[in-house]
Amino acid sequence: MKLKKFLGVSAVLAMxxxxxxxxATAQKTKVVSEDQLSYQSKGTPxxxxxxxxxxxTAKKFQRSYExxxxxxxxxxxxxxxxxxxxxxxxxxxxxxxxxxMGATPIPPTHFKDFFFATKKKLIKQKLYEDKQAxxxxxxxxxxxxxxxxxxxxxxxCHAPQANAKPLVANTFKPDFRDPNAKHRSKLYxxxxxxxx
Numbered sequence: 734m735k736l737k738k739f740l741g742v743s744a745v746l747a748m749x750x751x752x753x754x755x756x757a758t759a760q761k762t763k764v765v766s767e768d769q770l771s772y773q774s775k776g777t778p779x780x781x782x783x784x785x786x787x788x789x790t791a792k793k794f795q796r797s798y799e800x801x802x803x804x805x806x807x808x809x810x811x812x813x814x815x816x817x818x819x820x821x822x823x824x825x826x827x828x829x830x831x832x833x834m835g836a837t838p839i840p841p842t843h844f845k846d847f848f849f850a851t852k853k854k855l856i857k858q859k860l861y862e863d864k865q866a867x868x869x870x871x872x873x874x875x876x877x878x879x880x881x882x883x884x885x886x887x888x889x890c891h892a893p894q895a896n897a898k899p900l901v902a903n904t905f906k907p908d909f910r911d912p913n914a915k916h917r918s919k920l921y922x923x924x925x926x927x928x929x
Contacts, residue, residue, distance in 0.1 A: 781895035789835040798907040802890040822887045841921040843884040
């Protein structure tokens with residue numbers, strides 16, 4: 734009798750277990766359709782074209798706000814990328830040649846190392862580059878023959894502009910204290926403005 738009960742209970746448990754396992758495998762797998770994936774959606778922005786004007790021939794852009802870095806109005810084909818051994822921008826924009834090239838000269842702020850005090854401390858603690866190499870670089874910056882290291886990569890602030898229709902309306906209205914600031918910065922004169 735005990736054996737019959739045991740076999741009966743075992744058979745019922747085996748059927749319940751089999752039914753439970755079967756139900757799990759029978760579930761429908763959920764799949765994300767290609768329309769739901771962003772790279773397949775119709776939301777791809779329109780293709781834009783950058784200026785193909787040669788350097789020195791393009792019309793300069795008005796600045797977006799006071800002391801904004803000027804944007805690049807000309808083609809950058811063959812000028813980028815900027816590497817540690819080559820910065821083609823310097824060939825036209827160094828103050829010594831800019832006027833003859835019809836280019837905007839690099840401003841005085843780009844020849845000042847704003848991390849000078851920190852670097853001097855690091856040199857003292859021997860945690861920074863060779864003191865003589867740094868002093869040589871400071872001398873070149875003072876003569877405007879070498880720009881500050883943190884300003885070397887021009888394209889981190891200055892960018893080529895495309896003739897693209899905005900996807901979202903821009904309601905920003907710049908407020909220039911000086912009308913000339915729309916085309917020229919005086920950052921070197923008011924850099925420490927508001928700082929005691």
